[in-house]
Amino acid sequence: MDDHALSHPGDRPGAAAPQPLPQPERPERLEAGLLRLRPPVPGPLGWTNSYLARDEDGRWSVLDPGLDWPPARRLWESAARELAWAKGAIREVVVSHFHPDHLGLAGWLVERWGGRVLAHARELPLIRRVASPSPAERERYLAVLRAYLVENGVPGGETEALLEANPLIARASSPLPRLEALHDGALFRFGPHRAVALWTPGHTAGHLCLHLPEPALLLSGDHVLERITPNVSLWPGGAGEPLEEYLGSLRRLERLPVSRVLPAHRESLDDLAARLAQLQAHHRERLERCHEAVARGPATAYELVFRLFSPEVARTQQLFALGETLAHLRWLERHGRIRRLAGKPGDPVRFAAR
Ligand SMILES: [Zn+2]
Numbered sequence: 001m002d003d004h005a006l007s008h009p010g011d012r013p014g015a016a017a018p019q020p021l022p023q024p025e026r027p028e029r030l031e032a033g034l035l036r037l038r039p040p041v042p043g044p045l046g047w048t049n050s051y052l053a054r055d056e057d058g059r060w061s062v063l064d065p066g067l068d069w070p071p072a073r074r075l076w077e078s079a080a081r082e083l084a085w086a087k088g089a090i091r092e093v094v095v096s097h098f099h100p101d102h103l104g105l106a107g108w109l110v111e112r113w114g115g116r117v118l119a120h121a122r123e124l125p126l127i128r129r130v131a132s133p134s135p136a137e138r139e140r141y142l143a144v145l146r147a148y149l150v151e152n153g154v155p156g157g158e159t160e161a162l163l164e165a166n167p168l169i170a171r172a173s174s175p176l177p178r179l180e181a182l183h184d185g186a187l188f189r190f191g192p193h194r195a196v197a198l199w200t201p202g203h204t205a206g207h208l209c210l211h212l213p214e215p216a217l218l219l220s221g222d223h224v225l226e227r228i229t230p231n232v233s234l235w236p237g238g239a240g241e242p243l244e245e246y247l248g249s250l251r252r253l254e255r256l257p258v259s260r261v262l263p264a265h266r267e268s269l270d271d272l273a274a275r276l277a278q279l280q281a282h283h284r285e286r287l288e289r290c291h292e293a294v295a296r297g298p299a300t301a302y303e304l305v306f307r308l309f310s311p312e313v314a315r316t317q318q319l320f321a322l323g324e325t326l327a328h329l330r331w332l333e334r335h336g337r338i339r340r341l342a343g344k345p346g347d348p349v350r351f352a353a354r
């Protein structure tokens with residue numbers, strides 16, 4: 001299993017009230033011939049929005065089929081009955097990113113109803129490891145993760161409890177038969193529509209949004225969500241700049257002609273520009289708060305989690321809170337506003353304000 005398998009969009013860590021599921025048990029008809037199915041996800045997310053569309057030949061495209069979980073499989077089985085799917089009904093399953101609440105059922109779907117699986121090229125290695133991790137790969141990954149926790153100040157006695165508390169860590173995905181890479185700007189069909197693949201890294205390294213220019217729709221995955229701020233985290237071995245990338249991916253959508261956004265969680269939204277501005281403002285504010293928290297005295301990332309969120313961050317949320325805090329610390333460090341303190345070898349990393 002890969003490091004990124006741990007992240008998902010969370011509500012604010014600590015605010016994990018379960019979401020009541022307004023879940024119709026059947027596909028709902030949306031604009032432009034699109035259908036939406038809401039396979040359930042345990043925990044506060046409640047469900048994933050899967051989008052479906054049928055082309056002129058009667059074959060289906062599916063985006064983000066949801067978590068591999070028995071209640072979600074049952075929902076797909078009843079939808080398939082209603083849509084009279086037989087083997088070969090699916091042309092392709094597109095995956096916005098590799099998180100199990102999106103990718104999970106992709107293999108199971110194409111095994112039953114045919115089709116290939118498409119995702120951004122940078123996501124493919126992550127997808128392969130999540131979909132069929134060997135026990136050795138999983139152990140290797142857990143070792144890397146433990147080292148990351150210790151390096152960032154999680155006390156020795158807490159590391160195992162923190163890993164066990166994570167609800168998505170044990171969630172596997174069904175094996176995937178065929179994978180094809182989409183590159184930024186790739187044109188393909190999504191049902192009857194022309195679709196453009198938009199590479200929008202940040203939430204994950206190879207996150208994709210789909211733009212359907214004709215009906216002016218944006219299928220935004222976890223990149224732009226209503227009410228939820230997608231988790232942007234620095235994970236073990238993360239050499240990149242996830243927050244810088246995420247903010248760049250928000251700016252990239254600013255001029256896109258879009259009349260409606262169909263995200264992978266919660267409800268659709270109409271005003272893309274307004275939501276982009278809110279998300280940018282949210283991160284600017286978090287960066288300032290993070291800087292202030294560091295300025296209160298040198299601290300490890302784990303200590304900063306409790307300064308930034310609440311002192312009672314639930315264990316189930318601590319890993320995401322830590323990853324997110326590290327993404328903000330990385331940004332502040334690269335922009336010269338904080339620095340790392342030199343410590344003895346083996347000491348956790350501590351940060352101080354400049
Ligand atoms: Zn996600």
Ligand SMILES: [Zn+2]
Nearest residue numbers: 009099101222
């Ligand atoms: Zn998600």
